[in-house]
Amino acid sequence: MEPAIETRHVTRILQEAVPVTLVKDINLKIAPGEFVSVTGPSGSGKSSLLYLLGLLDVPTEGEVLIDGQSTAGLERAELAALRLEKLGFVFQFHFLLPEFSVAQNVMLPMQRLGRLSEKEIKERAAELLDYFEIGEQGTKRPDQLSGGQRQRVAIARALANNPKIILADEPTGNLDTKNSDIVRDIFVRLARDEGMTVVAVTHDTDFADAADRNVHLVDGMVARS
């Protein structure tokens, strides 16, 4: 089976006055359904790597493959289309739109993709919110929810278009222990029960330990994998 995500000699250098190497010669194969945590000291390149895996940034050298398909040389619009269809993102700060209801926030990616009718979109949003036990919260605005509930909405939104891959940057970074446990269990369930591929950057050792595999970065390079 093709890896869900593969990097081949991925290096990203920022061309500043003094060039900054964010990550260097990263070679990873992440299998479908695998749950991988990415750890490392502050500044070791974890977020930079996640941005590259998520096609939000492009390598200076090397290539990122999604489902065996190289993304090298794709135009911005093609990368955006791939992201919308195949990838879901969860960040430490939820980035929900404050002026929209919780349900509308979850509906947005589906409306953007444009494959379902408005009725189907509403139903799927309601199902997702139910799945995360926040079905009652749909008509509220994000700021009327607790931090843990908001992060569950952000996860529901990331899943809206049924992506095979979820990329998360410190998904429990902003949560208390109880909510961190809930969110960690959600990620475990997504990989184990739903067969999703999960890559999550984390400083949370419980979260890192819950993954199938840990990739540890030091100075922009894979120190352990």
Ligand SMILES: Nc1ncnc2c1ncn2[C@@H]1O[C@H](COP(=O)(O)OP(=O)(O)OP(=O)(O)O)[C@@H](O)[C@H]1O
């Ligand atoms: N735009 C930029 N200009 C200059 N240096 C940058 C830029 N973006 C990132 N860096 C540097 O690149 C390195 C990698 O950053 P990155 O955010 O990927 O690290 P990280 O491991 O995610 O860190 P943290 O755990 O603190 O979030 C850091 O040393 C950072 O200071």
